[in-house]
Amino acid sequence: METGSPHSAGTAQAEPEWIGLPPGLLRMRRLLLVVWLGLLTLATGLLPGLLAGPAWAAFALLPLALTGWGWVMLGRNWRSWRYAERADDLLISKGVLWHEETVVPYGRMQLVEVTSGPVERYFGLASVQLHTAAAASDATIPGLHPDEAERLRDRLTELGEARSAGL
Structure with a gap:
């Protein structure tokens, strides 16, 4: 007489072999992020700083913070694709x-x-x-x-x- 569950033989499906995306996609997306938000950082820091005074250049911190946040989020998103x-x-x-x-x-x-x-x-x-x-x-x-x-x-x-x- 066999021991064990009658459903254990042949019913367990093998876990599929997942393939992740190559790191080139992450490099491309991060470079685009740095280029676009870098330009925005320069624009929001330079224009108000020159036109309204140096204190207004602090507006450049917002796109700079977005760049850091986006860098992390792009990495998490890239790792999730498979x-x-x-x-x-x-x-x-x-x-x-x-x-x-x-x-x-x-x-x-x-x-x-x-x-x-x-x-x-x-x-x-x-x-x-x-x-x-x-x-x-x-x-x-x-x-x-x-x-x-x-x-x-x-x-x-x-x-x-x-x-x-x-x-």
């Missing part, structure tokens, strides 16, 4: 305060595209965008290396065609 390829679907997980996990079945994918704007190309990054039958369930994986983005696009397209052929 994706996992499973047998029948793709999982995308993101979010720190509001955690969001998206499950995209391969058979529901209609279009998988790789995009890369000028700033992303400069940093050697690309995004994979998934379009499904329901517009609300479109998903994006940002900041991948272009080779990984193309590999993922090709794999998802192949799996999507295989799953939809059986419908």
Whole structure:
């Protein structure tokens, strides 16, 4: 006679192998933060300081504080992004305060595209965008290396065609 739970054999699903985003995305976002808020810091410190007096230059502390806060938040947000390829679907997980996990079945994918704007190309990054039958369930994986983005696009397209052929 066997001992143990009848539900313990074969019912436990293995935890998916999660893949995080490359650090290049974090570097790009932090550089953009420093550039834009750095310019804002200069503008809010220089203009009031020159026009109204040195005490008014203290307004530059606000964008400077926002830069520090944004630096930390960008790191937390970057660490929260991950994706996992499973047998029948793709999982995308993101979010720190509001955690969001998206499950995209391969058979529901209609279009998988790789995009890369000028700033992303400069940093050697690309995004994979998934379009499904329901517009609300479109998903994006940002900041991948272009080779990984193309590999993922090709794999998802192949799996999507295989799953939809059986419908």
